[in-house]
Amino acid sequence: MKETMTIVQRLGRLRQAMQEEGLDAYLIPSNDPHQSEYVAEHWKARQWISGFSGSAGTVVVTMEHAGLWTDSRYFLQAENELKGSGIVLQKQQIPHAPEHLDWLAEKMAPGSRIGLDGRLFTIGQIRAFERLFSPRNIQLLTEADLIKSIWTQRPPMPAEPIFELPTSYAGQSRREKLTAVRAQMEQQGLSQYLVTALDDLAWIFNLRGADVECNPVFYAYALLEKESAKLFIAGEKVPPAMQKALLADGIEVHPYPAVEFFLEALPDASAIGYDQHITQYQFWRSLKHLNCKENVAIIRQLKAIKNPVEVKHLREAMRRDGIALTRLYRWLEDILKTRTVTEVEVAQKLDGFRREQGDYHGESFAAIVGYQANGAIVHYHPEPGHCADIRNEGILLLDSGGQYTCGTTDITRTTVFGKPTDEQKMAFTLVLKGNIALSTVVFPVGTSGVQLDALARVPLWQHQMNYSHGTGHGVGFFLNVHEPPQGFVASAANSRGATPLEPGMLTSNEPGFYKTGEYGIRIENLILCVEAGQTDSGRFLKFDTLSLFPIDQNLIDRALLSPQDIDWLNAYHKEVFEILAPGMNPEEVSWLKEKCKPI
Structure with missing residues (x-):
């Protein structure tokens, strides 16, 4: 369905929603809940609100100002695409130009409230935000998904089926890859390993998908354990024969949203590894009762x-x-x-x-x-x-x-x-x-x-x-x-x-x-x-x-x-x-x- 609202109208709707929630500023990043560089149409909120189609950038909206922060690769493109939108190009990574967080810290008065969707920011990012904003008495609200209510013609989550990458191409079976990962888990004293990067998931299971244009990946999470593995993915994306093959390799298939339930159910003594620079902040409430090791990137190194x-x-x-x-x-x-x-x-x-x-x-x-x-x-x-x-x-x-x-x-x-x-x-x-x-x-x-x-x-x-x-x-x-x-x-x-x-x-x-x-x-x-x-x-x-x-x-x-x-x-x-x-x-x-x- 063709979008009918102009950029100016979208900003107006967002500011109205901010006012209703008592927010003084709102952040919209480029990524999805997996910190992907390229994302499915469903997650292109920053492009929808601004009209800027580059792969990197953050939009910051206050009641008086709207700015897009992006790097030098996109300066010329952003200048062209932002014309008439009411959104100002704020150049990143150049001398004397404040980054968006520093700009917010300077502009927001004590007692201000900044909203964002915590699924789109990492555990590491939110901690850095809090270190910057807390001393200034600026409050961060991490469960403010304002885009959901105003993007009425939002594309659905992709539902394309996944498919196998044969071992004759991958060079290793998924069992062999899981064995290699578990060996490193043991060396690092881990009982669980949470995998959230889409290409890591595709690599470890020898699976590919078509959820993101130009990237043969699929939306899912995985929880790897010493003897088993759980793949969290929309069930309709996994054909019955593939579910059977995965189960034969010790991989259970569960619904995509169920990952938080399984994390919350882990015993307190569990030693879980994940990458805080990729893992979404909304998972922190399900992880904080565990023995967390936060800079684990086993698959990333093996895959490279x-x-x-x-x-x-x-x-x-x-x-x-x-x-x-x-x-x-x-x-x-x-x-x-x-x-x-x-x-x-x-x-x-x-x-x-x-x-x-x-x-x-x-x-x-x-x-x-x-x-x-x-x-x-x-x-x-x-x-x-x-x-x-x-x-x-x-x-x-x-x-x-x-x-x-x-x-x-x-x-x-x-x-x-x-x-x-x-x-x-x-x-x-x-x-x-x-x-x-x-x-x-x-x-x-x-x-x-x-x-x-x-x-x-x-x-x-x-x-x-x-x-x-x-x-x-x-x-x-x-x-x-x-x-x-x-x-x-x-x-x-x-x-x-x-x-x-x-x-x-x-x-x-x-x-x-x-x-x-x-x-x-x-x-x-x-x-x-x-x-x-x-x-x-x-x-x-x-x-x-x-x-x-x-x-x-x-x-x-x-x-x-x-x-x-x-x-x-x-x-x-x-x-x-x-x-x-x-x-x-x-x-x-x-x-x-x-x-x-x-x-």
Whole structure:
């Protein structure tokens, strides 16, 4: 059903509800009760109240002010989407700009009441809120779900059935995974382990779903014990045959809301583990009588290290993706000779080429197809009627990925149609040099992403250029395209950057440069951490680049490349051609050969 209320009207309804509840401020985050980055339509309350469609941000509403706090990835997008809404963009993570909690602490008078839905905030978050607000005599009400009453046309919870991921793809049966988790539970002295992250649930049970667009996950909780496991999920999502198979593996199926009942029923002496940074605050009342260990993330670490079977399948996923991209760019080059093409048309065409590859479950995220100035919007997403026409001149940034049964892909290529400027060639080549530097580094065991991030930036820094996003994120196996715990980030305060890299971790390598109002450049490959060797100095690791598609040589300033850079690029293109060509027709092979020729 089409939404009839304007943003201004929605804010008015919310303020009326706040007045009825005696609230002076109300917080609306981006996430669902599982702290998912991408959420089902049912949980897009922040988007509904504000009109801002980015994946990160918090709306704060008082009687006099409404603000959206988001980070630099979304500044341009938010400015466009908030126009006329009455909601002000409040920029996060920039000097002298207060975060939303500090802003509230400053603006709210003693005795003020702040409301929020405690299901959407974690135990750790609420404790931090209370430490900030309590000394100021500001009250926090955590059971104020005001959205429920005013969002009358809210989409229902998803009801798609879940399905099995065969062990031939997963590399381990769920029994084997449960045994590994229980071994760590025993080491940590745990009798129970509460699992709330959707990708953790999918991984441990070798199940997948379709509850969240682009993410093959399903809404559920799990309680793992020494001898059994309980899966809390809407019953209609689990076919009878699957219920029987789960039970045979010691997994009971219970209704989704029943998790709190089972937590409350646990004996006081139970030693339960969970991650306070993911577990919703509403569970605290059911947990506080137990012996709680709050920073437990056993599955997250196990899931991050891809086993040899997963790695074998990931290489196949990259091959399929490379063939689909070859067909897309051949089509695009041909069609632009006769007509313009919209950014949306490119995204749809690529999705179709990926689907032809088989075992395809859709995009791993909404494709970023940014032509010219739109490429400078880091997380831009074209919409029908709100997108650019691509012409046979200018720069196109295409960041996309697919969900295959054999793995998740994420790749970015920047291409030029017509003749690039010297400035564009310099920027592209510096970004390429950063990508190569990170691809080729050898480093000792124990090194984390924050120690390597600068490698991708140094070529840009030398020309006083930079980019504001992280250099890379972990990637799941037929799971979420953004997967903790590891990543390449500039700040040690970010937990992703502090996680030591280990063999089997799959991470993106995506430096970029963005000139607002003109163009964007990004080059992204997925790189796998592997063993490099052992010396008297210890054990060393390196990366193996898995993504397979040529880098546009028309944008390269060869004079800026070192001999080592050239060697890497030629070797990479040789590998791309050798792996992709056998799956192509003669015309495609000819096109690919030209794109992969030695520089």
